[in-house]
Amino acid sequence: MYRPNYGGAPYNSQGRNYQSAYPNQLGSTYSTGPPYNADPQLWQWFTAVDTDRSGSISVTELQAALVNGNWSRFDLDTVKMLMNIFDTDRSGTIGFQEFTGLWKYISDWQGVFRHFDKDRSGTIDGHELAEALSSFGYQLTPTLLTLLEQKYASGPATGFAPSPGISFDRFVRACIVVKTLTEAFQRADTNRDGWVTMNYEEFMKIVLNAP
Amino acid sequence: MYRPNYGGAPYNSQGRNYQSAYPNQLGSTYSTGPPYNADPQLWQWFTAVDTDRSGSISVTELQAALVNGNWSRFDLDTVKMLMNIFDTDRSGTIGFQEFTGLWKYISDWQGVFRHFDKDRSGTIDGHELAEALSSFGYQLTPTLLTLLEQKYASGPATGFAPSPGISFDRFVRACIVVKTLTEAFQRADTNRDGWVTMNYEEFMKIVLNAP
Numbered sequence: 001m002y003r004p005n006y007g008g009a010p011y012n013s014q015g016r017n018y019q020s021a022y023p024n025q026l027g028s029t030y031s032t033g034p035p036y037n038a039d040p041q042l043w044q045w046f047t048a049v050d051t052d053r054s055g056s057i058s059v060t061e062l063q064a065a066l067v068n069g070n071w072s073r074f075d076l077d078t079v080k081m082l083m084n085i086f087d088t089d090r091s092g093t094i095g096f097q098e099f100t101g102l103w104k105y106i107s108d109w110q111g112v113f114r115h116f117d118k119d120r121s122g123t124i125d126g127h128e129l130a131e132a133l134s135s136f137g138y139q140l141t142p143t144l145l146t147l148l149e150q151k152y153a154s155g156p157a158t159g160f161a162p163s164p165g166i167s168f169d170r171f172v173r174a175c176i177v178v179k180t181l182t183e184a185f186q187r188a189d190t191n192r193d194g195w196v197t198m199n200y201e202e203f204m205k206i207v208l209n210a211p
Numbered sequence: 212m213y214r215p216n217y218g219g220a221p222y223n224s225q226g227r228n229y230q231s232a233y234p235n236q237l238g239s240t241y242s243t244g245p246p247y248n249a250d251p252q253l254w255q256w257f258t259a260v261d262t263d264r265s266g267s268i269s270v271t272e273l274q275a276a277l278v279n280g281n282w283s284r285f286d287l288d289t290v291k292m293l294m295n296i297f298d299t300d301r302s303g304t305i306g307f308q309e310f311t312g313l314w315k316y317i318s319d320w321q322g323v324f325r326h327f328d329k330d331r332s333g334t335i336d337g338h339e340l341a342e343a344l345s346s347f348g349y350q351l352t353p354t355l356l357t358l359l360e361q362k363y364a365s366g367p368a369t370g371f372a373p374s375p376g377i378s379f380d381r382f383v384r385a386c387i388v389v390k391t392l393t394e395a396f397q398r399a400d401t402n403r404d405g406w407v408t409m410n411y412e413e414f415m416k417i418v419l420n421a422p
Contacts, residue, residue, distance in 0.1 A: 058366070059365075059366035059367060060366065075286060075287060075288070076286060076365065076366075077286070077288065080366065080367065083367055084367070087367065092366075092367045092368060140415075141412060143412070143416065144412065144415050144416065144419065147415075147416065147419040147420065148419055151419055154270075154287065155269070155270035155271065155287075155291065155303075156270060156291065156294055156295070156298065156303045157303060181414075181415060181418055182411070185411055185414055185415075194410050194411060195408055195409065195410050196408070196409060196410075196414065197406055197407070197408045198406065198407060199405050199406050199407075200393075200396055200405060201352060201354070201355065203392075203396055203407065204351075204355050204358075204392060204396075205354065205355065205358065207392060207418050207421070208355065208358040208359055208362055209358065210418070
């Protein structure tokens with residue numbers, strides 16, 4: 001089973017969080033170098049993404065920096081999902097320490113994506129999505145797989161052309177949505193009989209908490 | 212109560228659908244003029260959006276043409292939602308007749324957006340969202356309203372700055388998501404007691420069918 005640490009806590013690494021050393025007032029240059037023990041390559045990427053040199057990465061900066069294999073930008077919803085996972089201090093931005101977790105997470109998912117993109121098309125089709133989810137432990141019915149493929153594909157399927165497939169960022173989001181919803185359903189299914197009883201408030205809370 | 216025809220069938224208008232008169236093979240110019248009875252202004256907009264002159268609008272062309280008040284592009288998910296509503300012949304693209312419905316729908320929603328954007332900020336904040344949904348007949352709890360605002364805002368709220376608010380396209384999507392989920396819940400609540408019992412398949416189908 002191929003199971004990345006998706007949706008979970010960010011990876012911990014050594015080194016202290018020096019984020020507070022870089023207030024917005026610093027202007028166009030960093031007054032200090034990278035934090036102690038920082039990976040120099042990661043620090044270079046971090047400063048490249050932090051285009052306003054504020055010392056932390058905003059949702060706009062992150063969206064501008066993240067592209068799929070076909071150069072399309074990540075959806076705002078995927079970027080917000082990543083920030084929700086990795087902005088552990090809830091500052092609304094990503095500091096360098098948080099960035100190291102985010103970077104590793106994206107790299108891991110890129111490996112997962114390449115592994116399941118068997119035909120090297122650069123997108124995940126319905127069959128590849130089914131294989132990926134199955135390897136994560138989610139055995140969805142053909143009906144749900146079709147709904148999922150249609151929802152996360154880059155466009156509608158037409159009668160004349162094959163489905164455009166699912167780009168990297170939407171593939172990650174689709175997998176995390178399935179994980180989040182499945183776990184929420186299982187929590188609600190307290191007697192484990194496969195059925196849940198819930199009121200409108202509980203139902204809406206579960207859905208709106210998914211990415 | 213302010214209730215646009217949101218999420219419903221496209222508006223009908225007179226005139227015949229001449230879409231099939233413009234096959235992809237026509238190349239870079241339209242061989243004929245607008246359909247009989249067509250609004251000349253709408254025809255001009257349609258041909259401007261149809262940048263490859265195929266005679267119909269693809270999801271990519273529609274996304275390139277739709278911008279919010281702050282010039283940000285519509286999310287792919289909003290564009291796909293609009294295509295799902297207005298691509299009534301399920302061709303995967305929007306013909307001129309379908310475009311007339313889409314155009315009116317967006318115009319109507321722009322009116323709704325302006326009506327509820329009381330402070331003329333160009334985005335909808337949590338209070339304005341509550342007012343809008345209430346006027347549509349949806350009385351959500353503060354918990355759900357907060358979740359909804361966070362999910363559809365253009366970025367995370369930070370400790371230092373106010374929430375960036377909800378742009379036009381994400382406002383429309385938020386409203387249609389609430390409508391779709393609420394109606395699905397009500398259909399599942401067959402005895403109208405406010406509680407539903409469902410299995411995993413039914414639950415996932417409802418969620419994945421929402422935009």
